[in-house]
Amino acid sequence: MTEKIDVSQYVEQAALLVDLQLRDEYRDSAIANFEKIQVIAKLVNEFSLPKDIEAAPKFEP
Template sequence: MNNQEIDIDEYIEQISLLLNLEIKDEYRNEMIADFEKLISIAKIVNNCPLPEEIEIAPVFEP
């Protein structure tokens, strides 16, 4: 995200409006905590350097 901070509470509010999804107040704090965890994990993954010789796989095969 190029060092941009996300207002998670505002994001949840906007996305719930777009999806026409009611989010109860008692769940909002848990959702914010989950998004904060996801953001911290994503930062670790995005900061992991990859060698130039790695190629993108055209098909995912587990």
């Protein structure tokens, strides 16, 4: 994903989709949190995995 997402517009649209009345005093914090999430998601999505990797059949911590 090379396109930069307008996080403030995303927050507004997502709030509309889930019928969330996002109060003004929380809007800036919600946008800041989604900007942080965007950075973390970029790191995860750009992490390359070997082509021959297989999913574990069972998760064992």
